[in-house]
Amino acid sequence: MTEIAFSATKKLNQIKSASITLGNLEQICCVTDYIALVSAVGALIQDGVIKPMGKDTNGKAPPLHSKYRIIRNEQNMMLLRAEIMRLGPEFNPSGYLNNLSTYEKHRELLHMLIAYTRTGSIELENSMSKNERAYAIWNNEKQLDDTICKSMLRFTGWEEKLNYYNTPEPFMDYLCNGPETKSILILENKDIWFSLRKIFMENRNGCIVCGGRFDGLLYGEGKKATREGAIIDYSSEGFFARPTFEYWGDLDYEGISIYMKLAAQYNTTELSIRLFVPGYLAMLEYARALPADPPQRKTNQARPDNLDGFLGNFDAAVAGEIRSILYSGAYIPQEICNYPRLRTSCTQSSNL
Secondary structure (H helix, E strand, O other): OOHHHHHHHHHHOOOOOOEEEHHHHHHHHOOOOHHHHHHHHHHHHHOOOEEEOOOOEOOOOOOOEOEEEEOOHHHHHHHHHHHHHOOOHHHOHHHHHOOHHHHHHHHHHHHHHHHHHHHOHHHHOOOEEHHHHHHHHHOOOOHHHOHHHHHHHHHHOOOOOOOEEOOOOOOEEEEOOHHHOOEEEEEOOHHHHHHHHHHHHHHOOOEEEOOEEEOEEEEOOHHHHHOOOHHHHHHHOOOOOOOEEEEEOOEOHHHHHHHHHHHHHOEOOOOEEEEOHHHHHHHHHHHHOOOOOOOEOOOOOOOOOOHHHHHOOOOHHHHHHHHHHHHOOEOEOHHHOOHHHHHHHEEEOOOO
């Protein structure tokens, strides 16, 4: 059954009358020219969906009858079952035979997948990105995000057989040792990432930053780093071994929330993200030297429920100082550690 015939059959089954005129049939077939209409009507007759009535024709060449009887569901369902039996065992024909309505929903995408596996089986041996695979099969790079497509793949057991990889949203990073990079500092804000990058580019092998050794920098772009699986996806490709990670952000409720989400999400032997405590201690030290109190937050920020978990990374005196700053409505941005201060605090490391 052709795609045009299948689509027309579904529409014909919804018509209450026992017959249909050629003019209405043309509308149902949605064809662009007369030759296509002749082909579609012929397919419907051959598949037993319609049957010519009377002797009147339209007077064109080749002629078509002016009226057709609609052959009802049972025979059409028999044709559908016969089509399902030809799917092949790897596409769950028994499941579809018990769920004909599901087959009707999946049919178009399923047949494109089947065609791809039979003509592009060699391509399946080579991995490609998710969107690349979707385009190769369905000519739609977003098709694998479609609900019906996901349902079809689950139903047929093809969820894990398409041999594609996900492409996480890229981060801006600087890796001194490329795939051999061992220790990465995640930074909430762009300015401090850029300033440290300048210093790392001068030192090449990495640096000791405020006492912590790193040979890689990652710009977390605020909350972007907290997207589900973002860091593990980032660290799963391109490294000989997964690097270790530490996080350094603003000393305010939002920056704390970002870290606590990361710490909760990555708390396994496979990957954990520690707080870069020396960076926050440096921020506090510079803040103490300010001629006035730290600035007030310009926007309202909700206090994190797990604030105590963050403060537990510091000794009691420092934790109390941070709590006092935050409860007063003040904050300390990362930018307090400006480029000259960072240059002073950084030393070259040759044995990372």
